Amino acid sequence: MERAAITETVRDRTEADEEGATDATQAVLTTLGERLSADRAEDLASELPEELSDRLTAGESGEQFSEEEYISRVDQRLDTFDVTGERAATAVLATILEGLGEDERAAVVDQFEQYGFETLLGETNVDIDVSERSPRER
Numbered sequence: 001m002e003r004a005a006i007t008e009t010v011r012d013r014t015e016a017d018e019e020g021a022t023d024a025t026q027a028v029l030t031t032l033g034e035r036l037s038a039d040r041a042e043d044l045a046s047e048l049p050e051e052l053s054d055r056l057t058a059g060e061s062g063e064q065f066s067e068e069e070y071i072s073r074v075d076q077r078l079d080t081f082d083v084t085g086e087r088a089a090t091a092v093l094a095t096i097l098e099g100l101g102e103d104e105r106a107a108v109v110d111q112f113e114q115y116g117f118e119t120l121l122g123e124t125n126v127d128i129d130v131s132e133r134s135p136r137e138r
Contacts, residue, residue: 001099003049013091020080024088025095027077029055031070032093034063040111047100067117086123094124 011021029048033041033056041061045053065073075085083091097105105126112121 001048001096003051006049006052006095006099009095010088010091013094014083014087016080016083020082023079024074024083025052025092026055027074027085028089028092029096030059030077031073031089033057033061034059034073035061035065035070035115036108036111037062040107043104044096044100044108047104048096067115067120070117070120086120089120090123093120094126097124097126 006025007018007021010016010025011018014021014024016024029052032044036044036056038061041056045056047053048056071085071089073085074089078085078088097108100108109121112118
């Protein structure tokens with residue numbers, strides 16, 4: 001997954017300019033890095049271009065906060081007023097999830113479901129099938 005492709009897809013989904021799409025991507029990934037476990041953040045970072053992966057691993061990880069708090073934190077980080085935190089989160093997460101392999105996507109989705117982020121995941125409209133995995137694989 002290349003940075004330019006990620007930015008272009010986020011730009012299309014948010015209807016922001018390139019600067020707004022870059023800002024949204026950075027805000028969402030930074031917040032995602034705070035919420036994911038350190039291992040999961042590292043795994044996901046390895047799937048992203050270096051300039052984006054650093055956003056996942058730069059700060060503290062494994063913090064406990066709700067879906068609402070996640071969106072609020074994204075909102076606070078956004079420098080653009082053209083994109084809301086919820087729209088940014090949905091666009092960036094969908095873009096990232098679509099670019100992952102099935103196993104990594106399922107692992108991230110499973111962790112989000114454990115956190116109670118079903119609404120946000122549902123809004124991404126990413127085709128995710130984790131139903132055939134055993135609880136151990138999750």
